[in-house]
Amino acid sequence: MKARVTITLKPGVLDPQGKAIEGALTSLGFSGVNQARQGKVIDLDLAATDESAAREEVGRMCEALLANTVVERYDIAILS
């Protein structure tokens, strides 16, 4: 079973990487960028065959390792 975890910074948390992207895009001549924020996407290939079991396991992975839940939030999509 495949799952995709999308991890993004919580609103209000400063995103220096995003600021760097904004600056670089502007200097490259892209004037229409109001804001850029960068996050992570982790694609997991799981042995689980049951969707709810897979979602629950991935949730525990996020809490234990993949996301810093103080400043990040995560979204789990079970793909197949």
Next chain:
Amino acid sequence: MKARVTITLKPGVLDPQGKAIEGALTSLGFSGVNQARQGKVIDLDLAATDESAAREEVGRMCEALLANTVVERYDIAILS
């Protein structure tokens, strides 16, 4: 208008970050992880109001800066 760019490594490209995640998850006791691959997600807040113009501009941003098209592929989703 908001857009989300998801940048992932092309198949076959070695992903040391993904390997590190696999190892860490296994050492934390998650045995059901066959593979993990990490990518980036960039959320853009654009001044553009037309969807096709926004998609075309973001495509140019990806080619110019956001993605290393030698080893990465990108997917553009126009959210609103």
